[in-house]
Amino acid sequence: GQQVMQIPQYQHVQEGEDFTTYCNSSTTLSNIQWYKQRPGGHPVFLIQLVKSGEVKKQKRLTFQFGEAKKNSSLHITATQTTDVGTYFCAENTGNQFYFGTGTSLTVIP
Amino acid sequence: DVKVTQSSRYLVKRTGEKVFLECVQDMDHENMFWYRQDPGLGLRLIYFSYDVKMKEKGDIPEGYSVSREKKERFSLILESASTNQTSMYLCASSTSTEGAFFGQGTRLTVV
Secondary structure, eight states: OOOEEEEOSEEEEETTOOEEEEEEESSOOSOEEEEEEOTTSOOEEEEEEOSTTOEEEETTEEEEEOTTSSEEEEEESSOOGGGOEEEEEEEEOSSOEEEOOOEEEEEEO | OOOEEESOSEEEEOTTOOEEEEEEESSOOSEEEEEEEETTTEEEEEEEESSTTOOEEOSOOTTEEEEEEETTEEEEEESSOOGGGOEEEEEEEEOSSSOOEEOOOEEEEEO
């Protein structure tokens, strides 16, 4: 199946530090979605990007879609303990989702 | 709010049992999915359905079957449960253009 690679797999940060996770694809993506899964919870849809070079913000979270639509990033400014969880990217191809492997974020108080 | 409801939060079954996991969504979504999630392996697609009575195999369909008799309901069936099917099972639904909405998950243990 389609591969969406996500790095890093794990990230530990001190509270207040920034955090970034990256998604990369060898093929052009029609869109990119981001999800957050809290420990013990289920993935929750955060946002979708569709246009080349698109940037969207949600409070301390900044989402970018690359110019070539082959990569995307999620950046969190000044992490808080509530940011703990696993962040997944995904492409919605119409009737199927291709999920990245996820980045597990630990925030050390 | 979209609601995707899975019938059980925790389930313990014996090896060889037939197991039914039920999922219901209330937003009239065309697409429904079953994933399993294991540590270090991410979300793996078992089956999906884009319409009533339609089903498509995902990446790991072996040992599983599905049923979608009504638009709002998508069932996952383990024909003969085995210990390697111990996992977290997540149901999701979506339209063709928006994000996926997940149920709370069923943690299945096969003993």
